[in-house]
Amino acid sequence: MEIRLLRYFLAIAKEQTISQAAEVLHITQPTLSRQLKEFEESLGTTLFIRKDKKMYLTESGQFLKNRAEEILYLTDETEREFQIKGDILLKGNINIGCVEADNSDTLALMLEEFTEEHPQVSFSIFSGTSDDIVEKLERGLLDIAILLEPIKITNYHIFPLPRKERWGLLVSNQSYLTQKESIHLEELIGVPLLISSRNDIQQMIYSWKGIDEEDLNIVGTFNLIFNVFSLVANRVGSALTIEGAVYNRQDTEITFLPLEPEITTNCVLVWKKNHMFSPTVERFIETFQHAFEA
Known part of the structure; x- marks a missing residue:
């Protein structure tokens, strides 16, 4: 019954x-x-x-x-x-990995609410690429993480977050490209480009329809987008990145232009399967899921 x-x-x-x-x-x-x-x-x-x-x-x-x-x-x-x-009983520390993305502020909102309800809970955040974060998850140094797809992981629970991450080109305001509202994929051909050092991201870029790998002029790679702001501003190259990674960081020197047609990927919350977490981490995962379940 x-x-x-x-x-x-x-x-x-x-x-x-x-x-x-x-x-x-x-x-x-x-x-x-x-x-x-x-x-x-x-x-x-x-x-x-x-x-x-x-x-x-x-x-x-x-x-x-x-x-x-x-x-x-x-x-x-x-x-x-x-x-x-x-x-x-809820107390202790939650170790969290998080990429630079629009969904980063989702984590901030969840932590704000959770620590307000459970004031004895603290947290530690590690920022890096999805590859860096997965390595720490595997070693048990992190409990949960927000990663940017595409990712290749096994033995993890994967919970998609609601907001899509939009891809585009970060360009110098001195570039002729700033006259455009968006960048068509074919317009990337010949442009000096800075791209993520993550292999999964590179393969995703190379698989975009309308672009051949040999047509791209890759002048450098990066792990964190913050490191290339000055390179973009000085026209060393334009950076392929997600909008959320540069949100509120654009200034008079650089501008984000979305790709056309629009290309988006998901951020996901991940945690190990068949792993014994503390009650605090278990409750935080449950809180995250309940907040965004359909």
Whole structure:
């Protein structure tokens, strides 16, 4: 007997109509009617009689109502007590890896809320490329991480974050390219380029339709985009990067131009499978998932 069905049953008993109960439960009326019918069939008894457009409990229904109220009370109390116990026990440090991306501020918002609710919790953040971060995850130096796809990892849970990361070209404001609002892929041909040192990113760039690897003029690679701002400003090369990595860092010397057609990738939250985490890390992962589940 599912707790969900008991809640449905009690809502109908209270509201005395399927339509009002469905509205309270935020489900459709046909769904609730079907659930009630299947519930009655599974119990082998009728729980309601219909009279004057209202639903009244049968003798069996009244018996179930009394039991259901007891069961749900105990269920809610048990969950509440475990929640309180968990809140008391939550303390310690969370070690987090995070790439430079638009979703970096998602991590900041989650940490702000989590540490406000659990003031005994602290955290350490390591910034780097996805490759750098995965290496530390493998060595057990980090608990969880936000990585930028494409990535090739096994034995990890992967939870996509909602905001897409848009790719583009970071150019000097002295370049003729700043006259454009976007950059078509074919316009990259011949332009001195700085690209990520990550092999997965390079392969993704080379696989873009409309571009051949031999047509690209790669003059240098980088791991963190901050290191190439001055190179871009001085026209050593234009950098292929995601917009979130340079958000609020553009100034009078450099400008981000999105690629056309638009190219996006995801950031993902990752953590090891079959790994024993502290209650604090477990709760933080759960909080992250619940915040963004559809």
